[in-house]
Amino acid sequence: MNATSPLSPIARLLHPRSVAVIGASADATKTAGRPVSYLVKHGFSGAIYPVNPKVERIGDLACYPDVASLPGVPDVGIVLLGAERAYLAVRDLAARGCAAAIVLASGYTETGEEGARRQQQLIDAAGDMRILGPNTIGLVNLSDNIVLSATGALEMAHFPVGGIGVVSQSGGILGALLSRAAARGIGLSKLISTSNEVDLELADFIDHLADDEATKVIALYVETVRDPAKFRNACLKAARAGKPVVAFKIGRSEAGAQAAVSHTGALAGADRMYDALFQQVGVIRAQTFSDLLDIPVALATGRKLHGKRVAILTSTGGAGTLVSDDLGMAGFDTPPPDAATAEALRALQTGDHAVLDRNPIDVTLAGLKPDLLRGAINVLLKSPSYDALTIIVGSSSLAMPELLAGVIQDCLPNSGKPVIAYVSPHAPDVGALLTQRGVPAFAAAESCTAALRAMFQATQLRHPLESSAFSETVDIDDLPTGSLDEHQAKQLFTRFSVPCAGERAVASPSEAEAAARELGGRVVLKILSAEITHKSDVGGVAVNLTADTVGARLTAMAADVEARTGVLPQRFLVQEMVSAGTELILGMHRDALGTAILLGMGGITAELFKDTTMRLLPPGAGLSRADALTMAQQLKTWPLLDGFRGRPKADVEALVTAIVAFSQMAAQLGERLVEAEINPVFVLPQGQGVRAADGVVVLA
Secondary structure, three states: OEOOOOOOHHHHHHOOOEEEEEOOOOOOOOHHHHHHHHHHHOOOOOEEEEEOOOOOEEOOEEOEOOHHHOOOOOOEEEEOOOOOOHHHHHHHHHHHOOOEEEEOOOOOHHHOHHHHHHHHHHHHHHOOOEEEOOOOOEEEEHHHOEEEEOOHHHHOOOOOEEEEEEEEOOHHHHHHHHHHHHHOOOOEEEEEEOOOOOOOOHHHHHHHHHHEOOOOEEEEEEOOOOOHHHHHHHHHHHHHOOOOEEEEEOOOOOOOOOOOOOHHHHHHHHHHHHHHHHHHHOEEEOOOOOHHHHHHHHHOOOOOOOOOEEEEEEOOHHHHHHHHHHHHHOOOEOOOOOHHHHHHHHOOOOOOOOEOOOOOEEOOOHHHOHHHHHHHHHHHHHOOOOOEEEEEEOHHHOOOHHHHHHHHHHHHHHOOOOEEEEEOOOOHHHHHHHHHOOOOEEOOHHHHHHHHHHHHHHHHOOOOOOOOOOOOOOOOOOOOOEEEOHHHHHHHHHHOOOOEOOEEEEOOHHHHHHHHHHHOOOEEEEEOOOOOOOHHHHOOEEEEEOOOOHHHHHHHHHHHHHHHHOOOOOOEEEEEOOOOOEEEEEEEEEEOOEEEEEEEEOHHHHHHHOOEEEEEOOOOOOOOHHHHHHHHHHOOOHHHHOOHHHOOOEOHHHHHHHHHHHHHHHHHHHHHEEEEEEEEEEEOEOOOOEEEOOEEEEEO
């Protein structure tokens, strides 16, 4: 059982002692006949109460005319009635004190206004009783032989039981994962389809599985996160319990970039926000549907990958090269053995056919020579040169798969390093056998890489921060609303201690000349407009000017902008010209998931190169310095800040300070801040700080 009280509704839903099936059919070939049939077939030990006024018995079970006639209060009711009548069964179950109802019917909010009315009817009928669904296929608790589902995948007679819990917002995907896992020998603990989530949702089951002793890894099929705060708390709870969460999020191709006045809006997008949310709470993202099983089965071994050096032990050269090449593309290293390891491997040779002093390490026909294979595995697991071992299972192993699996299994207790297998011929039975023996086996080189990448990521995840630094609040009572012009935007940044380039707002050529003399050196001239944010697109920016040239340039710029836009600019900005340094973009983006800070390569090419990274703000706080530094280091252009090819190192400390200050501004302003962006922020050489050179702010 489980650390959660057995009396909690979710615990009773997953571990019922009695189940009522409302609308049960005596015909097991029909959807309405499946739940009772599957409960009996898979050995449910509790009471089963079929409810159907037209039938007296279903198999060996008495059938009841209605919920009121049941001999006891069921822990769970499976409702098989259509959407128009399901609420009546839900009402009757709630009246009897049932813990939870599983509503399979479709025809609710997914169908429009009438469906939404039905869904509200369902909520009202349930009262305090919990609901799974509607439009769900139900749940399967393999740990305890409890199947509360109509999925046809339950026609299979046997399922491997293991440590992977699955929560899916799609009913069909539950059956797909159940059958695929069984075929591959992957053991699951619980599978739950939440679907419309009228009540119980992803986060409720993540929270529950974090306490479930039978579950070691939690796999999610995500369409949308409806309650980000609840999801965040549940994932953090799983992280504290040492249970990795792996999510496959569909909808990645949606046009997430809205019509926004800033580059940040175009660069962020809905899917990038999910990346930021998952990163914040330590969720490992599955990039493909197959990853949703490949990654959890590797993580469920509990083995830790502390480095990226992989030994490849093969009996077929081509397959070894295939795996080595794919690992290399993902940043893994496949170094040759060190001298001592090579010597130990050579000592195992009994002929001249083995090549044991390079990587992949080729032990041709080793599948028929268990002592050689056992010796090579143990030497490689002991070797300080390697952090993990991938064993290539070639065609020579097909004759004696049990022997091969036994040899590898015997070696596992000798090391905590990850050991995985790549099955080169099409031999699903061999792969399933290895997986069942504790060696995750894959049929694609890419799957090996995905599994090892996730194992490394899981080891590297620092404990997700639940709070971070927040400085004293800044007075913001006098702020206007709507789009601020650049000068106003940078005055706001300055309040929050984000350093800005020196500048003066002017309205005439003579004022521009005076401002340029005051600032000294070369200056930049820009139109000052809250309406025109992309000034360079309309000829509203001129650089490298002096006090002698800025006045005439202002007159020409005004005429040029009017000709292009039909608007005659009335105000201008004269700004000190910052020439040294690296240009970055620093912005914020908000959607239903929360508020994110974006950092990336800046300037006019920001949207072209899209070299960006994002972090969601923790609730009510700004980013920590550690988060800000990690963001900078994750950019492809990080080497430009870190002294690339003799270039002076940039003032990264000052950049980190500016990112934290900007994030605290976003946190304090909250929903008043619609958009904010600095592009570019110049990061000057070490010791010289940073300068915000342009800014966009939109206030609600």
